[in-house]
Amino acid sequence: MNIPLLLPTEWVHELLTGWMPNSATAVSIIEMLLIAIAYLAFFAIAGLYLVLMERKVAGWIQLRKGPNRVGFWGLFQTIADAIKLVSKELTGTIKADKFLYNLAPYFPIVAALIALSVFPFSKTLQAFDINIGLFFLTAVSSIGVIGILLGGWASNNKFALIGAMRSGVQVISYELSVGLSLLTMVLLTGSLQLSEIIEVQRTGGWLIYQGHIPAIIAFMIFMIAGTAETNRAPFDLVEAESELGAGYHTEYSGMKFAYFFLAEFINMFIIAAIAVVVFFGGWLAPFDLFDNVFWLQPFWFILKTGIIIVLMMFFRWTYPRLRIDQVLTLEWKYLLPLNLMNIVFMAVVVWLGWTIPWPF
Numbered sequence: 001m002n003i004p005l006l007l008p009t010e011w012v013h014e015l016l017t018g019w020m021p022n023s024a025t026a027v028s029i030i031e032m033l034l035i036a037i038a039y040l041a042f043f044a045i046a047g048l049y050l051v052l053m054e055r056k057v058a059g060w061i062q063l064r065k066g067p068n069r070v071g072f073w074g075l076f077q078t079i080a081d082a083i084k085l086v087s088k089e090l091t092g093t094i095k096a097d098k099f100l101y102n103l104a105p106y107f108p109i110v111a112a113l114i115a116l117s118v119f120p121f122s123k124t125l126q127a128f129d130i131n132i133g134l135f136f137l138t139a140v141s142s143i144g145v146i147g148i149l150l151g152g153w154a155s156n157n158k159f160a161l162i163g164a165m166r167s168g169v170q171v172i173s174y175e176l177s178v179g180l181s182l183l184t185m186v187l188l189t190g191s192l193q194l195s196e197i198i199e200v201q202r203t204g205g206w207l208i209y210q211g212h213i214p215a216i217i218a219f220m221i222f223m224i225a226g227t228a229e230t231n232r233a234p235f236d237l238v239e240a241e242s243e244l245g246a247g248y249h250t251e252y253s254g255m256k257f258a259y260f261f262l263a264e265f266i267n268m269f270i271i272a273a274i275a276v277v278v279f280f281g282g283w284l285a286p287f288d289l290f291d292n293v294f295w296l297q298p299f300w301f302i303l304k305t306g307i308i309i310v311l312m313m314f315f316r317w318t319y320p321r322l323r324i325d326q327v328l329t330l331e332w333k334y335l336l337p338l339n340l341m342n343i344v345f346m347a348v349v350v351w352l353g354w355t356i357p358w359p360f
Contacts, residue, residue, distance in 0.1 A: 107147025205358025
């Protein structure tokens with residue numbers, strides 16, 4: 001007897017339809033709830049273990065072991081830290097704006113969760129395939145800074161307010177370079193839809209290869225600007241522990257602090273995932289190996305994303321923190337003009353057909 005091989009989503013749909021054959025609406029609602037639960041679980045697990053990866057990479061660079069006591073190789077250390085944060089008392093300042101102070105941590109975490117929904121982890125594993133995917137990502141990822149501004153202002157703490165103001169200036173500035181570097185690649189693909197961008201790379205090869213020099217320049221600018229937009233070192237002036245205590249979340253504790261902390265690492269995953277989709281073929285395997293094996297597609301996507309994340313972690317533990325004037329000078333005097341010239345360069349490359357075909 002031949003048993004058809006169903007994808008996990010198809011298997012769940014067939015199972016629910018079998019249980020409730022006359023209620024398509026109920027089946028759709030349950031499927032949406034299951035998708036939401038799956039993304040929330042991925043959000044929590046990815047955030048916890050990105051923190052562990054950060055600490056392990058830091059230990060490796062600094063010639064020490066990092067967490068190695070709780071569980072094998074320290075694998076349960078961040079779970080123990082999460083339990084500690086859940087059990088901590090939620091404190092605040094007397095003069096804080098209570099409503100905005102309590103609301104602020106939800107902006108970064110909700111924005112990050114919405115952004116995750118449009119990523120194609122495989123050909124069939126994507127919650128929301130929208131035809132303006134890249135535009136949607138840049139728009140949604142901009143919402144998180146509202147939480148940082150609200151948290152810094154509502155805390156009624158001068159250090160938190162300074163950190164929040166720095167965040168507003170930095171994110172607004174570097175969003176220009178992130179958007180322009182992605183626009184450079186849109187000229188090459190002709191589409192904003194993430195699934196279509198990956199399909200373009202199925203036959204022509206990864207875009208960083210097809211677009212050669214302008215694509216490499218766009219990737220370098222995107223990584224610098226993306227690191228700045230996620231407020232990570234050497235652009236971590238928003239927190240700047242040596243200057244501002246903890247910056248915008250100085251007055252937060254417990255799970256409210258954890259929301260800000262977790263959102264930073266998920267935003268790092270989002271920046272890395274955008275780079276993988278736009279420059280490195282998304283879930284496509286190198287050299288067209290096993291592209292049609294659906295359970296390997298998420299593996300390739302996560303592996304490539306992990307490599308980019310490790311690169312971003314290297315930035316943090318390699319370069320010293322910049323001053324605020326250096327941060328803004330880098331964007332407005334160097335990255336922005338270079339981006340504008342690179343867009344023209346890419347337009348010429350596409351117009352003259354100078355893209356490089358994939359040899360495999």
